[in-house]
Amino acid sequence: LNRRLAEFGTTIFAEMSALAVSTGSINLGQGFPDTDGPEEVREAAVRALRDGRGNQYPPGPGIPELRTAIAAHQERRYGLTYDPDTEVLVTAGATEAIAAALLALLEPGDEVIALEPYYDSYAACIAMAGGTRVPVTLRQDGAGGGAADGRSFRLDLDELRDAVTDHTRLLLINTPHNPTGTVLTREELTAIAALAVERDLLVVTDEVYEHLVFDEAEHIPLATLPGMRDRTVTIGSAGKSFSFTGWKVGWVTASPALVTAVRSAKQFLTYVASGPFQYAVAEALRLPEAYFEEFRADMRAKRDLLAGGLEQAGFKVFRPAGTYFITTDIRPLGESDGFAFCRSLPERCGVVAIPNAVFYDHRERGAPFVRFAFCKRTGVLEEAASRLKTLA
Numbered sequence: 005l006n007r008r009l010a011e012f013g014t015t016i017f018a019e020m021s022a023l024a025v026s027t028g029s030i031n032l033g034q035g036f037p038d039t040d041g042p043e044e045v046r047e048a049a050v051r052a053l054r055d056g057r058g059n060q061y062p063p064g065p066g067i068p069e070l071r072t073a074i075a076a077h078q079e080r081r082y083g084l085t086y087d088p089d090t091e092v093l094v095t096a097g098a099t100e101a102i103a104a105a106l107l108a109l110l111e112p113g114d115e116v117i118a119l120e121p122y123y124d125s126y127a128a129c130i131a132m133a134g135g136t137r138v139p140v141t142l143r144q145d146g147a148g149g150g151a152a153d154g155r156s157f158r159l160d161l162d163e164l165r166d167a168v169t170d171h172t173r174l175l176l177i178n179t180p181h182n183p184t185g186t187v188l189t190r191e192e193l194t195a196i197a198a199l200a201v202e203r204d205l206l207v208v209t210d211e212v213y214e215h216l217v218f219d220e221a222e223h224i225p226l227a228t229l230p231g232m233r234d235r236t237v238t239i240g241s242a243g244k245s246f247s248f249t250g251w252k253v254g255w256v257t258a259s260p261a262l263v264t265a266v267r268s269a270k271q272f273l274t275y276v277a278s279g280p281f282q283y284a285v286a287e288a289l290r291l292p293e294a295y296f297e298e299f300r301a302d303m304r305a306k307r308d309l310l311a312g313g314l315e316q317a318g319f320k321v322f323r324p325a326g327t328y329f330i331t332t333d334i335r336p337l338g339e340s341d342g343f344a345f346c347r348s349l350p351e352r353c354g355v356v357a358i359p360n361a362v363f364y365d366h367r368e369r370g371a372p373f374v375r376f377a378f379c380k381r382t383g384v385l386e387e388a389a390s391r392l393k394t395l396a
């Protein structure tokens with residue numbers, strides 16, 4: 005293994021899912037739903053397979069039906085207009101979109117600012133692209149902290165501004181944010197946009213949880229802010245929005261120049277992927293608003309169920325405004341090392357979770373935080389909550 009990748013080892017998701025299987029634990033670690041997405045979408049995939057649509061290499065940028073559906077979705081929801089022929093690219097999940105964007109847009113030595121804690125593929129992809137990551141920590145307390153208005157894991161805008169240097173090429177943003185559940189506000193996004201314009205930065209924005217925002221939170225795509233449309237690569241995922249994480253269908257929307265760049269890298273990573281599933285996802289994107297409302301309401305109820313269980317078990321719970329993850333603080337349980345806690349949890353009570361420290365460069369800042377996924381059936385969450393209560 006080369007020096008660029010050596011520090012990353014095995015992704016925590018593989019490690020923890022294997023631990024769940026080997027110990028027969030409830031897996032609240034890796035973020036995947038235990039209920040598949042809509043039946044009509046599955047049927048659409050079966051029809052495509054049977055009719056021989058997509059069983060051979062689909063077009064490099066993605067099938068026209070899907071690119072049109074992605075553009076229509078962005079316009080309907082956010083008023084963002086993209087030309088399906090030149091401004092939309094279908095990828096092998098959001099994971100490939102992130103990799104291809106970074107490989108295409110970074111020169112060796114370019115600095116990339118990412119919100120810490122960050123999804124684990126960011127660091128590895130920045131490294132593979134020869135870039136340097138510059139983490140800006142979302143603060144649970146202190147400057148920019150959530151104490152004043154009850155919101156946790158806030159972006160400190162001064163810290164973000166100070167992180168920009170002459171070598172900064174790109175801001176890698178994620179909202180709604182995995183693993184903290186923070187949803188960036190219009191005010192924060194406006195400041196990010198102003199900074200990007202002022203310092204002439206590109207922005208890659210991972211919005212895979214765009215449909216999972218709760219209560220008063222609103223998902224605002226960064227590309228909708230002034231000056232951003234043509235410097236922003238926006239990333240979405242059918243795995244997250246329609247609960248088909250195994251299909252690996254994701255997408256990019258951006259200006260023609262940026263889409264062309266991302267596609268240049270993408271063509272040599274996978275060329276294309278997910279043939280028949282692309283037809284099905286095109287149908288999924290056209291589902292009526294009721295689907296998205298129900299999806300949100302269902303996940304919100306699950307959030308409340310698991311958050312309540314975790315609170316009763318003695319965790320400090322940071323109730324997420326978005327995503328299907330809850331970050332907790334284990335210190336009220338008399339614990340301080342999330343890694344050790346997560347490694348012992350299966351044996352102690354038959355539940356698997358993720359230590360947030362893996363998402364930090366400043367490991368000590370993430371040490372007491374542990375993430376639980378709530379995209380699971382109600383009975384599973386209830387059982388997990390009752391097992392966790394035995395910890396106290």
Ligand code: PMP
Nearest residue numbers: 097098099123182210241243254
């Ligand atoms: N970005 C974030 C923030 C994620 O949480 C995930 C999935 N866990 C991805 C990207 C990857 O999405 P996909 O499965 O579509 O590759």
Ligand code: GLN
Nearest residue numbers: 017018033034035036182
């Ligand atoms: N995005 C999912 C999570 O954060 C997992 C994706 C993966 O396993 N690579 O848990």
